[in-house]
Amino acid sequence: MAKVTLKGFITVPESDLEAVKAGLIHHRQLTLKEPGCITFEVTQDKADPYRFNVYEEFVDRTAFEQHQQRVANSGWGRLTGNVKRHYEVFE
Numbered sequence: 001m002a003k004v005t006l007k008g009f010i011t012v013p014e015s016d017l018e019a020v021k022a023g024l025i026h027h028r029q030l031t032l033k034e035p036g037c038i039t040f041e042v043t044q045d046k047a048d049p050y051r052f053n054v055y056e057e058f059v060d061r062t063a064f065e066q067h068q069q070r071v072a073n074s075g076w077g078r079l080t081g082n083v084k085r086h087y088e089v090f091e
Helices: 012-032 063-072 075-079
Strands: 002-011 038-045 051-058 084-090
Touching: 002 063, 012 038, 012 051, 012 063, 012 075, 051 063, 063 075
Parallel strands: none
Antiparallel strands: 002 051, 002 084, 038 051
């Protein structure tokens, strides 16, 4: 099976910025512990504080989909309900 890579960014509403920054720490820790996670990076853009650049790699489609499911049902998923996601996924 092929590695899955997600690249892109999220934009966070000003009203959610501090909560998202705080929640990102725990979300990153949980994601890096997931089976099949190779890399998980989310960094606040230097020019736009409401934009966070995202780069993820998983060993295969199954690991990626399990991550997506976990996120959808997590505190992070609820916390980022107002976030706009701009991603591309490559295999």
